[in-house]
Amino acid sequence: MFRLAIKNRACLRQLHQCRTMLKAQAFGMPAMSPTMERGGVVDWKFKAGDTFSAGDVLLEVETDKATIDVEAQDDGKLAKILKENGAKDIPVGEPIAYIADVDDDLATLEFPKPVEAKKESKPVETKKEEAKPVEKTDKKKQTSASKTPSKNGSVQANASQTLFPSVLSLLEENNISTADALDKIKATGPNGRILKGDVLAYLGKISQDSLNKVTEYIKSHEKLDLTNIELRPARETAAAAAAAQAAKPAKPLPLVLSEQITLHVPENVTYSQLSAAIASYVKECSFLAHDEPLTNDASELYDPLFEELLVQEPTKPRFKVTYNIVDLEPTPRHRTSSPQPDIFDLLSGTTTQELQQEASAVSKQQQTRHEYALNVSVAVDESLTDAKQRAENFVAQLSNLELFQ
Template sequence: MPAMSPTMTEGNISAWKVKEGESFSTGDVILEIETDKASMDVEAQDDGVVAKIFAEDGSKAVKVGTRIAVLADPGDDISNLEIPPDDSQPVQSEADNVKGGEDSKYESSGVEKEIKGTPQNKRPAEDKPTTSPSGPGQNPKYPLYPSVITLVHENHISDEEVAKIPATGPNGRLLKGDVLAYLGTIDSDYTAKLAKRIGDLEHLDLSGIKILQPAAQPTAATATTIPPAPEPLKTSSVSLTISLAEVLKVQQRIQDTLGVTVPLSTFLARAVDLANDDLPRPKGQKSSADDLFNAVLGLDTVPTTSRGAYLPQIDALPARSSTKSPPRPSAKKPDIIDILSGKAVPERSARRPSSSGNKLSTADGALNVFSLAVPVGEEKRARTFLERVKTVLQVEPGKLIF
């Protein structure tokens, strides 16, 4: 059972993630351990195979240091392996957690690695440091950090040597860097240099900061001249008279035939959309990136037309004034005595004038002016658009609906 913290003396096995006979790789979770404080996963330090599990799922109050399983190396035939006798040494107090030396045959996960009687499965111990530690060692008042315990067990450092390794941690505690320096993995002064650098970075150095002086307000003599505003874009107006008589006829025909009223705006919107397709490219307009890319690849030539975005303004022509005959002077009404004596003839009622002379024809009422305001140089393109609108609305407006 591994010690997952300096104060841990026992734990419960929640579940084995790898069963007997199954292989695992470095970093895989082997089992889940539960204590009175938290649940933790135990990861594999090397590749291997689970040879035998002694503490099954749900085991309670398993002492730290108690053998819970035996692991074999990858590729071993576990059916022929001899399981060594249990010589584990469970801890009795929190102080036992910080001791090493004799527990070197256990991984940091607390699982026994050696298998007695099978030399091919034993891992040779690493060479111990040749130099003897000197200087103030670990403060016995504090337990070792878990990382230090793991490093001590992996390198088979005895308790006597651990007590003599110079400790540079807070309150005289032994750091992982102290052990690495003792093993010769890093420079002996690396820990001191790192501590000094961290101490220097704790304080922000503001000595190189300069206060920015406020900018002087420009006077009339030093004030820069304001650049002139860009000239407004010069535009030109293009207009064309278009009759909507045919559109009104098609609209009435649809109403009489299908009983559906198609708004006039529908005819106009579809005619405008159709007329905007493939208009001549205006002078000076640059080709788009897609056009140039296709031209370089030879996929297509640079087109000479493009889609427009024109939306004309529509104004109706003013109605023509009807000609009316001047009012006739009112005749004197004859006396009733003259009428009875035959001297006067009663005036006949005047015939009502025909209303056809005052009514505008449908064609006259359907005339409208379509106009566009375009930049100078686009007059030809705009006129082509209006001509297309006129052709669609006056010649074949029915195609806009059917």
């Protein structure tokens, strides 16, 4: 943010004896950069007659690059606004408002007449028209002088330039007219522009050597050095990208535990009964595998509260179970008919009823069973440290079915 210095002119006003003879000070369009020539008023933060303090934002100025706040350096009063909000293409230095001291009475304050400035400029214009050949030669001399800088880097000041507010303020403080400044003060700014440092060096407040060093440093960085710039390497082709993708290590496959349990079920048990019983048993085994402690709970060192603190995300499932039941004997077995007596039975006098009783006794001793396969798949959540062990406990618990056949 740029800060515009608004100098207090109280020392000059002390020369006047009567308060009615006090004059307001012209506030020109500020130059917010060395190359700025014109600007616009975006928004006044104070109205005519309002007082302001040092550090207050007086207005927003629009340049060709940005919108910048202009702050007050000293206390004062906004006496009159010449350029309202939205005014554009205002030359640098042209009055946009009048300012006064905080204690000034606006009713008795005298404002400079802008008409007089125009009258003074007219004779200059007529002189230019009358002596056009002389102007051309003068311009050539000025340009030639500006093109031939001295050893210290300064050139003759450009007579057509608009001085910065900081330069104008410094000249007025030291009673130096604009004409004398353009004629006597050497310029180190671009295109023969007088900078504040040039005025300070002319007044002897800073050394010429210090000004020369600053000028040389600025001029050495005026041009962008592109000698160290290197071309960016070409982008990888599609084939190279595919090869790089293929070279990346493959993601590890998730851990899945599989188990097949063979079940020999009596023929009088239906498939629906078997499926319901297995579903209940799988649910119970899964609950126990998640709930039972992994350490020896009979040990004297076992502490259930401490163990719960060590469990990682206790409510999150450690594994997921999927299973299916496969009928290994889909074709029903052939049932023999009632036994018929053979020749030996007839000769021995054995009746058909006796043969049926013998067959029923044999069938009770050798009861037939139906064979099923229970295929179980357990997907382990490897992000949890105890998941694999609990999944293995579940499979081991489920395998106990084979012991009860």
